[in-house]
Structures are given as structure tokens and as C-alpha cells.
Amino acid sequence: RIPEHPRIVKLLGSVIDYNDSDQTPVLLVMERLRRDLYVALKNRLEFSVRMRVALDVVEGLRYLHGLGLVHRDIKLKNVLLDEVNRARITDLGFCKPEVMMSGSLVGTPIHMAPELFTLKYDHTVDIYAFGILFWYICSNGVKLPTNFDVCSSKDILWSAVKKGVRPERLMDFSDECWSIMTKCWDTQPSQRPYLGEVQEKIEQILNNTRTTSMATSSIEYEGSDFGVGDFVLLSEITKDAFVQNLKLRFDNGRIYTYIGEVLVSVNPYRELSIYGHNYITSYKGCEMFERPAHIFAIAEAAYRTLKQRLINTCIVISGESGSGKTEASKIILRYIAAVTNMSNQAEIQRISNILIQTNVILETFGNSRTNRNDNSSRFGKYTDLNFDYKFDPIGGKIQHYLLEKSRVVKQQIGERNFHSFYQLLSNKKSLQEYGLYLKPEDYYYINQGQCCKIDRIDDKKDYEKAIEAFKVVGFTQDEISTIWKIIATIIHLGNLTFTDVDGEHCLIVRSNDQNDQLEWISKLLDCEPSDISSALTSRVVAARNEVFQSRQNVTRAYYGRDALSKVNCI
Template sequence: MEEGVKVWAAGGPELWRKGSVSKRVPEAGKKTARITVVLDEGGTAEFVVSDEQDECADVKLRNVAGQASTLEGLGAEDLTSLTHLHEPTILYSLNQRYQSDLIYTGVGPILLAVNPFKRVQLYTDEILAAYRQDGERRHYDPEYDGTLAPHVYAIADKAYRNMTAPSNEYEHRSQSILVSGESGAGKTETCKIIVKYLAILGSKTGSTELGTIEQQVLESNPILEAFGNARTVRNDNSSRFGKYIQIIFDGYGKLTGAQIKTFLLEKVRVVKHSAMERNYHIFYMLAAGASAEQRESWAMGDLEGHQFTSQSGCYDRRDGVLDSDLYAELIEAFSVMGFEENGKANIFRMVAAVLALGDVDFVERPDAGDEERLTDLSEPSRPRLEAAARLLDVSPERILTALTSRKINAGISNQVTIYLTQEQSGHARDALAKAVYAAMFEWVVGRTNECIEAKQAEAVSEDRIFIGLLDIFGFEIFTNNYFEQFLINYANEVLQQQFNNFVFRQEQEEYEREKIEWNFIEFPDNKDCIELIDKKPNGIIPTLDEQCLLGKSTDDRFAREMYKKCEGHDRFQLAPKMRVEHKICVRHYAGKVVYSTEGIVEKNRDTLQQEGTEFERNIWRKFWEPSERVLGRF
């Protein structure tokens, strides 16, 4: 690093500052030199660099004229073309492009997208047609070298062309696109854009005029978002479940249907959400869009009066989207998908029933005998229990019995009734509400799949190929992080390991096999973090499972067990205050996260007593035709 070179120097509110090396002085008896950097913003800064390296952790060479063939900043469409690739030049280039609404930047085969949090003119019919034409030319002309800017359309197009290529290494091989990023990064919107582009490419009409099956594939989004998305602190339309969508094509590349697989629905949100957050969209959509007569038939009052929607005092979205408009979109989507009127009515009844269950509270019975219930309904809860019973088409007494007692086996053929305390009855109510909502969500997904799979029987099954699209919840760091954030971040940790393995490790192994000269790239290995979480017997999850098997395990006991097992692990941090509050800290690849252990044991058990399980089963069979695919878990 000689005098006069342009550099990035660490420090300042923006993390990195522009400057020039004005002086380099070797340190006596050492293989290092002390350099002085004159900062563009004014002042100087000093750093120590090695004689063997041009850079150090705090000083990086800039990609400017005379020092690099590709300049950093606005014109850096592919970051791998930069001579000096490091944090400051990546951040600077992304920021400069973002300021000009160029939200997409390439990193080799990877596309970086920065959420603009506004509507940008990047998805017009003209732009879509340009990328489609560009993809076709690349497909048929190996010598063609397009010049279009990085775009999510280009990623989707490449997957489609690879899948349909007549003779290359990808010949009729299914493809997958992974959409990842932190919460609020724009993953859900990106997935919708990809699905729309693929639907147009695979349209049997050959134009942007979509047929029935293509429209049905697209209309699955409003349905899934209504029941599986919610406003969080960082995102107004956050997916609170993971989904893997297979867009299915025939041997000619024509779209024949799709299949959606969902996992890890955040059931706890049904009964609890934090400040500045909302429950699932569907509750607010019904309140805003349904008629007064419908709401009366569902026993729905103002959202402020329901326990499951009034906890945070937050009832709207910050992005300007109206719940009444979303309700209209949902009704239209149901129509396009072919949902029967009876099915729609039962769905809305279940949503209203969950709200009514949330308003059921219990009081202790101080005069209860040994063989009597320990709790009873509070007086304000009686009409709410009756409303829930009517909506679920069962007797109020049956719900009350399911929530205030449970049976345990005593011996081979005898059963003993155990009566629950006020707190236990509250937990049973929440468990039932979560189970009913989760079962309804699973039915909605199953019915959606039946709709979008309808045309597949007409296709030649042997020629079916697909493009898989994984949309998983983003990494989350909130003021208060609970078991749900832990699971979400664990899933992202595993995805990051996959990313490291395929993008870095396997690529470098390929270079070695082909005898290509290359410089080793240091990349973070998070294997030790994953082992901290899931390795038996001392990992966090095995320890939690172990604690759940114990009869009298508590959250505090689990925390103390973790302190004993994991203190000293590089990825596990502990401070005196955390011990007092029974918290744990994990150093994830994306940063340190402090987790509260409040409720962690009960959430991991996610128990619904036998009475509640049988009750839920009967509701399911009463309202919907039994489905082996969905009922298999009961």
C-alpha cells in the first residue's frame, strides 16, 4: 500500500471513509509499516499494515481509475468484476445504485436485491418483454452476450432456460431458486414477481394473457398471505411460515400446475403478539371488508374488544395497504381458485371462532370439592363461549370440559379426570385456538393445492419438471426475542451453511479439480453455531427436548442447564444480567441475538390435551371432508 493510493478507512458513523495514503513509515525491527491516511471528509487517521499485504482489516484499496479496471459505485452491475472486493466497496456500490433506484446488483450467479420500500418502475410489460426476449436469444444463440442490467427476471429466466434446454448439462432437469434475507428484505414480493414471470413464460397462449391454470397459480398468493402473513415490527407483510413452491411444467415447458408445501407456521402469533405488531391479516381483513350482517353472524365485534387482536393496540399497516382492499382480493382469489361457498363460509367461521375462544377467561372456584372443577367461566366470558360453541357447532359445556379438565390413564383400563387450575385452563384455551387455526391453515393450503394441481392429470407425468422456489422467513433480531425467533434464525443458519457449501466450498473444489489458478477466499464457517444449536446431547434443542420430558421442568431450569452445558462455547455468550433474567445469547452468522427463555418449554411441547385433540378432530370432520393428506398428523 504505497503513498498516494486511494483507500477506504474504517471509522465514522458510516463505518467506512474515503481517503488517500499520504505517508508510509516502516516500523523498526518489524515486518509492518505505519500508514497515515488523509480523509476526504477532513482530518487524518493512522493504521498498521503488514509488509506482505496491501490491505489490513481497517484499510481497503478502492476500485477507482488507475487502481482497478472496473470502477465501484453506480456502474458496478456485477460485484465480482471489481478488482478489490470487500465490505466497503460492496456497501458503497449498493448504496449508490440504490439511490438511483437500481435495486438489483449481481454477484456472479447470485442476485442482491435491496428493498426500495416504494413502487419502482422495474416491472412494466415492456421491461418483462425485454428480459424474455433476451432469455430467448441466449437460449438459441450461444455467442449472444446480452447487456441487460441485473434483474430478478433474469434469474427466473435463466432457471427456466436451463430447465427446458434441449441438450446441455441441465437437460430437462428441475431447477430451484432460493430467496433469502433478513426480515423485511422483500422476499415475499420477490417470490411473487418470479412466479408471475414463470407463469408468463410457461403460458400456453404464448403471451402475457394468462390461461386459467396460470391465473390460479398466481392467485394462490393472496390466499396464503391472508392466513399466513402479518405485520411485524420491521415488515408490514411478513411471512410467518415457510413455503416451498414447485412451479410444474410439461416436457415442452408449458405450465401445468403447482404445488405448495408449508412448514413452521408461527402458531403462537394467533394468541400473542408484541407491540407494533398485528395478528394474522385475515382477522383485520374480515373486520374491514365483510358486511355488518356477516360480522354479526360471526359474533365479531370491534377488533379492540377481542383479546387476540387488541394486545398491541395496532390495527393498521404502515405501507398504506387497506385491509378492505385485501379482503376484496381474497374473495376474488377464492373465486378464481374455485373454492366452494360452503368451504369459504366454514373458513370464516373458524377465524371468528378462534377470536371468540380468545375472549374466554376463567376464574378460580375457591369452594371446589375434590371431584369438582377448579375453575369456572368469568361472567363476561359466557356469551363468548356460547358464540364459539355456535360457530364450531358444538355444545358450550363440551368446550368448557375440554378446557378445564383432562383425563389420564391409570392402569390398563381406568381413566382418572384431572381438573385444571386457572392458569392451566388459559394455556388449554390458547392451545386449542392455535390448533384450530393451524388445522384451518393446513386445510386452506391443501385445498389451494387441489385447485392448482387440477390440470396436472392431463399432462404426461413422466415429463413433469419443475422450478422450486423456497421462501423462508428472514433472520430476525428484535428488542425481545423468543422461541419463535430462535427457530427462524436456526433455519436461516442452516441455509447459510448450504450457501457457503455450494457457492464457496464446492466452487473452490471445482477450481482445484480443473487446475484453475485462483486465490483462496476466506468465508465464515458457521458449522460450530449449528452444532451449538442441534448437536446431541448438549446442544440447545436436544437439551430443550430433554427438559420437556421431565415432569416438572421449567423455563428457569432449562436456562440453568444451558449455562452449565454451553458456558465457554465460542458461539454462546453469557452476562450476569442474563443469568438473573434467564436469557441466553447466541452468536449467529448475522449477529448476536439474546433470547428470552420465557415460555420456551411449553412452546416446545406445544401440547394439546387429549380432550382438546378429540374436540379439534370432530370439528374438522364436521366442517370439511376428511383428507388423508391433512388428517394424517392426528
């Protein structure tokens, strides 16, 4: 008969073979639970949930030991979780009264205490096995400890265990958790702690976690004063009620609100302290509506769907200019990098850093100041993240489309060209190299909006960030130099002027000083000035078997100049 206890799986009945003289049960009917701990840890669980599971297992073992029973096979697959992630111990097939154990060798190799091989053991083998189980619980994964994974056979593993080899300490293990593990798997059974001591220590860890969470998370609980966190719960579905709720939440520092599985975000245009490690931890492993509305919940839902259903997932970020789309994409990337495999965090951090730095480069050459936003993206982009079989990011690519090329040659009053032009002009060291001797206000392409300098934008600092981003992504010094030469060429093209000859054709206006635009353009493009002049003041026409050159008037020359600048922009 299986003992009845909240932490032990319930036996509902059995099927007996009455043709057998012993009438031995051939099938046990037990309660159905959601999943085992192995599956749960593959999908990651929040730290507090994992500590609660550990407490449940200890409680179940204490009950069995109180009845004089020893489980002898505590492992991930033998701990089942219900809908709210409360644990129950199952598979009592090896469970025996301590006084009846005949010295048989049973259990799962990596969870077996060394004294099992002497065939003389007691209930402390369960404490040892719990120590190994607790290692998995704290690691929040199912990957074998490295010290065990290197063992090529069961015999080699057993030999290592008998010699004192144990799982290694991972970098995110706290001293308290590591102390519990090492004491539980002590080689000497008499030195292992009582389960009551283990339970007390885990309860203390769990209480400290809750206290820290309450102290650091200002959005852990939202009362009625903060408005309704999900618009579908509004008592009155009207535009006025929608806006009023949005304003109430924003005034109380709540920039996120759900509409079912859609997240509405209001850009606060300032930095908020709601994206730190404590917030990441509080949303990691949680269902979407377990916590207040947050972009981390969306990122976690997409990542969890990828792992559980093994299908591609997508997050669509849409909104008007200045609504915060670019920042939202950065936040999602940072979250994914933070919640993936801690044991390989260095490589994951390197990959995520490349993706984030790619955004810096895209913003440099694709973002500009508009009348609504100092850092407005003037293009669309699709970011593709690739994951390996362990669901760790291993790379990605960014596709861009619909770049506003016309901004290179024309901007409205109060707006700027792309950031890259102003960043280059802020770097005094490179100005002579590119022939940019004039003030920014004197360059036609970058001063049509009459706002070359914006107090809120530090072009020099952003230039340094762009250079660093180039290096992180993997650009060579020659490639970086070539890119800035193209930007300098476009600036010079904007100051290129034409003079009419006879109404039918024109010439480029030259100067005899160091500011001769044509001379610098040809130097930067590594060609002859005559080549540039010919390309802008004439065009080649092909008719049947003839090819001839046609002169351009001033209007068409300026059109050609602008067209060349936009092509260089691509």
C-alpha cells in the same frame, strides 16, 4: 463449388472416392456452427434476434439469386446460427442454376410453393419458402401451423396448399410481419415481392424495435455512474466497497446487482416501473449477463436450463424479514407466465393466476405486521411448478412449513396478529353472523400489539381480495364460510375468561347478553357449550385400565384455551 458469402456456410474441403471413375465427393467438410434455427426457436429467441436472423436469410438468398442459383429447400433445419446468433444458409444439395432446373419435384412439403407441383418454377419458390420460414420466426416456436397440422398426409397437405391454404395468423403477429408473410406466399409467383423489398421492410421493423426498446428501457445501458453491476468485478473486494457500491446503485434506482450467478436485491419499499411488458421482452431469450442485473434474468436462466438440459431447476429466495422475498416470488411467477406459449396463453394465464391467487390466500392467513415489515411472512414455503413437454406450466403446489403459531395468542408491542383476523373484522356484513359485536381493540388476541389499525394497510380491500382468491383457486362457498367461522372462533376464544372456584378448579365466565363468548364458540363449532366448557376446564387422564376426569385450575385453563386456538390456526 459452394459460393463463399458470410450468410452461406463455408465449405472447408471434401473427401473423394478415387475408386469411382467419376471421382465423386462422398463427404463434405464444412464449418461447425452452434445450432440450427429449429433448436434455437424451441428455446425461444428475443424478437430483435429473430428479425436479425430473418435479415441474414434474406441476404443469403439474394446472394444466391444474384448468381442465378435457386436453393429450393429453405427451412428451419437449413438455417444454422453461430455463437452470436448470426444465420447462415446450409444444405445446398438441391441448389441449382435457374436455367438448369429440369422440372424435378424437390423440397420439404410445408415449405413448397404451389407451382412446384406444375414442375414449372423459378427463384420465387425460395421467396414462398421464406414466407413460411418467417411465420415460424415470428411465432418464436416450431409447432406446425394449425392449418397444416390437421392434414393427415403429405398428399392432403399438398392439395390444401394448391387450394390456397396458408398458415394462420397468431395473435402476437404485428401487421407489418403478417404483411410480409402473406405477400411472400402469394399463390401467383409474379405477385411475390422482390427480396430487396422484404429486406427493407424487416430492417424497418428491427429499427422500430430498437427505438422502442431504447425509449422504454431505462436500464438497457448502465454507465460507470451506476456503479458496478457485478460485485465480482469490484477492484477492491472489501465490506466497505461492497456496501458503497450497493448504495451507489440503489441511489441511482438500481436495486439489483449480481455476485456471479447470485442476484442481490435491495427492497425499495415502493413500486417500480421495471416489471412491465417491455422489460419482459428485453430479457426473454437472453443469456444471464446480456442485460443489466434483474430478477427477470434469474427467472429466464432457470427456465432456459429446464428446456435445454431437461432437468429440474430451482431458485432459492432468501433474506431477512422485509427484504422482499414474497414479492420476488410473485415477480418470477408473472415472468414465467408471460414468456410461455402464446398460442395457449389463456390456459397458461388461468394456471398462473391460480398460483398467484394462492399466494394471496397464504398471505392472508400466514402474514402479519411486524416492527420491520407490514406484510411479513411468518412461515416458509416451497413452490413447485410443473411443466408439460412443451415447457408450458400446467400446475403446481405450495408446501408451507414453520408457521409461527404462537403469534395467534401473543404479539409484541407494535405488531399485529395474522392479517385474516383484522380482515374479518373489517367486513361489517359478516360481524353479526359471527357474533363479533365489539370493537377490534376489545378483542384480546388481536390487540396485544396495540395497533389494530395501520394506515398503510386496507383490511377491507384485502378481505375482498382474499374472497376473490378463494373463488379463483376453487373453494366452494361453504368451505369459505367454514374458514371464516374458524377465524371468528379464535377471536372469541381470546376473550374467554375463567374464574377460580377453590384453587383447584375453575369455571368459564358467562354473560347474559349477545356477547356471551362461550355461546358463540359453541355455535360456530356446531357443538354444545358444555362440551367446550368441559374441554377447557378439565382434562381426561388414562391410568392403566382407568380413565378419569381431572379438574383444571385457572392457569392451566388459559393454557388450554391458547393451545386450542393455535390448533385451530393450523
